Amino acid sequence: MTTPRRPYVRRQYWNEPTMGWWERSYLLEVVRGLAITGGVFLRNMGKWLTGRKGALTAYYPEEIRADYAAGNRGKHILTQRPDGRPQCVACNMCATVCPAQVIEIDAAFDPDDPAHPKYPSRFEIDYSRCVFCGFCVEACPEDAIRMVKETPDLPGFDRDRMWLGKEELLNWQPHADVSKPYPVRPAAEPGRSPDA
Amino acid sequence: MNAQDLAISLVYIAYALAVLLTFGAILTWVERKQAAIMSDRIGANRAYVRIPFTQVKLIWLGLFHGMADGLKLLLKEDFKPLAYDKLAYALGPWLAIVPVLLVFAVVPFGGTLDPGRLFPSLAGWFGGRTYAMQIAPIDAGILIVFAFSGITIIGAMLAGWSSANKFSLLGALRAGSQLISYELVMGLTVLGIVLIFGTVNLGTIVEQQSGTALGFLPAWGIVYQPFAAVLFLIAGIAENKRIPFDLPEAESELISGYFTEYSAMKQGVFMLSEFIEIAVIGALFVTLFFGGYNLPWMNDTGFVFPGGHAVPLSHGWVVVLQLLTFLGKVFLLCSFQILVRWTLPRFRWDQLLRFAWKFLLPLAIANLVVTAVALWAQQA
Numbered sequence: 229m230t231t232p233r234r235p236y237v238r239r240q241y242w243n244e245p246t247m248g249w250w251e252r253s254y255l256l257e258v259v260r261g262l263a264i265t266g267g268v269f270l271r272n273m274g275k276w277l278t279g280r281k282g283a284l285t286a287y288y289p290e291e292i293r294a295d296y297a298a299g300n301r302g303k304h305i306l307t308q309r310p311d312g313r314p315q316c317v318a319c320n321m322c323a324t325v326c327p328a329q330v331i332e333i334d335a336a337f338d339p340d341d342p343a344h345p346k347y348p349s350r351f352e353i354d355y356s357r358c359v360f361c362g363f364c365v366e367a368c369p370e371d372a373i374r375m376v377k378e379t380p381d382l383p384g385f386d387r388d389r390m391w392l393g394k395e396e397l398l399n400w401q402p403h404a405d406v407s408k409p410y411p412v413r414p415a416a417e418p419g420r421s422p423d424a
Numbered sequence: 425m426n427a428q429d430l431a432i433s434l435v436y437i438a439y440a441l442a443v444l445l446t447f448g449a450i451l452t453w454v455e456r457k458q459a460a461i462m463s464d465r466i467g468a469n470r471a472y473v474r475i476p477f478t479q480v481k482l483i484w485l486g487l488f489h490g491m492a493d494g495l496k497l498l499l500k501e502d503f504k505p506l507a508y509d510k511l512a513y514a515l516g517p518w519l520a521i522v523p524v525l526l527v528f529a530v531v532p533f534g535g536t537l538d539p540g541r542l543f544p545s546l547a548g549w550f551g552g553r554t555y556a557m558q559i560a561p562i563d564a565g566i567l568i569v570f571a572f573s574g575i576t577i578i579g580a581m582l583a584g585w586s587s588a589n590k591f592s593l594l595g596a597l598r599a600g601s602q603l604i605s606y607e608l609v610m611g612l613t614v615l616g617i618v619l620i621f622g623t624v625n626l627g628t629i630v631e632q633q634s635g636t637a638l639g640f641l642p643a644w645g646i647v648y649q650p651f652a653a654v655l656f657l658i659a660g661i662a663e664n665k666r667i668p669f670d671l672p673e674a675e676s677e678l679i680s681g682y683f684t685e686y687s688a689m690k691q692g693v694f695m696l697s698e699f700i701e702i703a704v705i706g707a708l709f710v711t712l713f714f715g716g717y718n719l720p721w722m723n724d725t726g727f728v729f730p731g732g733h734a735v736p737l738s739h740g741w742v743v744v745l746q747l748l749t750f751l752g753k754v755f756l757l758c759s760f761q762i763l764v765r766w767t768l769p770r771f772r773w774d775q776l777l778r779f780a781w782k783f784l785l786p787l788a789i790a791n792l793v794v795t796a797v798a799l800w801a802q803q804a
Contacts, residue, residue, distance in 0.1 A: 269458065
């Protein structure tokens with residue numbers, strides 16, 4: 229008892245390609261395709277030879293992509309007091325809220341600054357694991373950590389080198405952007421660094 | 425053969441081998457870079473050579489990627505399948521690359537060389553002998569070309585058969601039928617040129633192309649046989665098993681086709697033979713259709729422009745100009761083949777054979793018949 233086999237009918241699709249005699253002849257279309265690709269080649273080659281860039285791709289990491297979104301935030305900075313010390317009070321809120329657990333803070337005591345005696349002696353972010361969610365910025369009670377549009381310049385062959393420390397995070401220097409007024413501290417005594 | 429002939433032949437052979445192997449190596453880079461530029465990319469540019477004891481890194485537009493690849497291929501493990509025909513397996517790569525190199529023996533890469541005039545100190549030794557710049561200036565030129573390029577079929581089929589792998593075997597079968605089909609088309613297209621120039625000697629064919637046709641056009645083969653030129657180029661690319669004719673090694677279907685089971689430098693030899701064959705097909709096309717080593721309106725004594733204005737050149741300049749012209753033309757043809765490879769998608773297997781037998785072959789025969797009738801009418 230075998231059912232008779234129905235002849236195979238090719239299914240028709242709504243977007244079935246239709247070819248005119250021009251496309252069907254193939255060789256002419258080949259010539260057209262070669263003209264297109266050859267034209268692109270000549271255009272890009274002309275750009276390279278005249279010292280311009282003839283490619284849409286960007287050198288990574290030498291070049292920064294031009295098409296990052298306007299809202300993209302790729303790097304952390306630590307804001308500073310007018311004397312250049314971090315606003316951070318080492319409360320560990322950012323480290324606590326961080327979903328990737330990439331922030332490491334060591335708190336220290338600074339007897340010279342009675343208003344803010346607690347400060348971070350070490351503040352490091354592991355960019356190999358950071359997810360750039362911005363929770364640390366939200367959590368910070370002191371407006372001490374923010375995110376900026378740059379990307380950290382960290383590509384490397386070793387994940388242990390993808391950390392940014394306090395020095396790199398503190399190199400953002402808009403002194404006027406600090407919301408609270410602070411009296412300028414007297415210069416530290418010679419032979420004693422402010423972080424000691 | 426006396427000592428002078430031997431010396432000249434050895435110089436020619438060294439030159440030809442150097443040119444072919446350099447082309448094979450450079451074309452890997454050209455292919456990468458041209459493909460990148462055609463598709464708005466930058467291309468491979470990370471490999472570098474550091475000058476020892478300094479921090480100076482030479483990148484040179486990624487030229488060292490070829491060296492890095494060669495080094496890698498040499499150092500990789502030479503993996504062999506468990507059940508394979510040892511002799512045929514070892515023979516495969518050699519049968520793929522040696523005939524390709526041998527084809528170049530009959531291709532003239534320059535006009536007549538007079539070593540005595542070029543180096544006056546050697547004039548006494550050579551005693552006024554002149555040599556055609558061609559390793560083997562024999563009358564059977566085109567026949568040798570087809571004889572040797574036929575051997576590459578055996579190389580591909582041996583490689584596929586001896587690997588004891590179904591993908592390889594499929595690739596070998598495809599290679600066999602494809603190459604035989606397109607060899608036929610290639611032969612028929614060349615017959616038109618043979619009819620017009622009345623010889624199969626490639627040197628003579630090139631010499632006859634140094635005149636003018638219709639008073640002003642260079643008498644190149646492509647002027648007489650534009651149709652055959654297109655067909656020859658198509659068949660040549662198919663002979664070379666490159667996209668859009670790369671069915672024998674279609675990656676998406678057969679992994680690597682007939683050389684799936686070859687690793688390390690054996691696979692590298694197959695790749696190198698493919699790249700050298702690009703240059704050889706370019707050289708053949710230039711010889712048959714593009715006036716060989718001569719610039720338009722140029723012959724062994726200098727330029728003769730259509731108005732009758734002649735610019736004679738010294739022998740040394742002619743030789744240098746001819747060598748450079750030949751290399752330049754071959755390079756342009758190679759670049760065009762790479763352009764085709766990065767433009768067209770691969771055929772289906774039935775389309776490939778239908779294209780050869782139902783389209784190219786009738787066109788080639790029609791071209792031959794029309795040429796023959798036209799020549800007969802001219803002579804009658």
